[in-house]
Amino acid sequence: MEEKNFICTACPMGCKLIVRMEGDEVIKILGNRCRRGETYGRQEAIAPQRMVATTVRIPNGFYPLLPVYTKGTIPKSRIPEVLAKIRAIEVSAPVKAEDVIIPNIIGTGVDVIASRDMPEK
Numbered sequence: 571m572e573e574k575n576f577i578c579t580a581c582p583m584g585c586k587l588i589v590r591m592e593g594d595e596v597i598k599i600l601g602n603r604c605r606r607g608e609t610y611g612r613q614e615a616i617a618p619q620r621m622v623a624t625t626v627r628i629p630n631g632f633y634p635l636l637p638v639y640t641k642g643t644i645p646k647s648r649i650p651e652v653l654a655k656i657r658a659i660e661v662s663a664p665v666k667a668e669d670v671i672i673p674n675i676i677g678t679g680v681d682v683i684a685s686r687d688m689p690e691k
């Protein structure tokens with residue numbers, strides 16, 4: 571039996587989770603104070619997901635880089651592909667906060683969104 575340790579980030583309590591695994595199967599989750607922690611621990615042990623926040627080039631923008639983020643979580647293992655895709659593009663100002671910059675990035679079903687307004691320079 572293998573044990574994995576995580577800090578639950580589903581709320582500010584930060585419970586210390588212990589996930590007991592038998593191969594790829596979750597046998598038991600300890601340390602969670604609620605069901606959200608169980609879901610988090612199971613997901614983290616089997617297929618961890620993350621949101622991604624970064625910047626994209628915007629040459630005619632008031633600032634040269636536009637902050638962007640993924641609207642939902644993506645598999646942690648695919649973050650390098652997501653970052654490479656975002657680094658490969660440029661966008662044109664003006665941009666409004668919440669504008670979709672890249673829809674359905676690398677087929678994850680998750681959009682990349684502008685974090686802020688960016689006027690032209």
Ligand code: SF4
Pocket residue numbers: 578579580581582583584585601602603604605606607608610
């Ligand atoms: S287990 Fe529940 S109470 Fe604990 S950090 Fe996670 S969401 Fe919060």
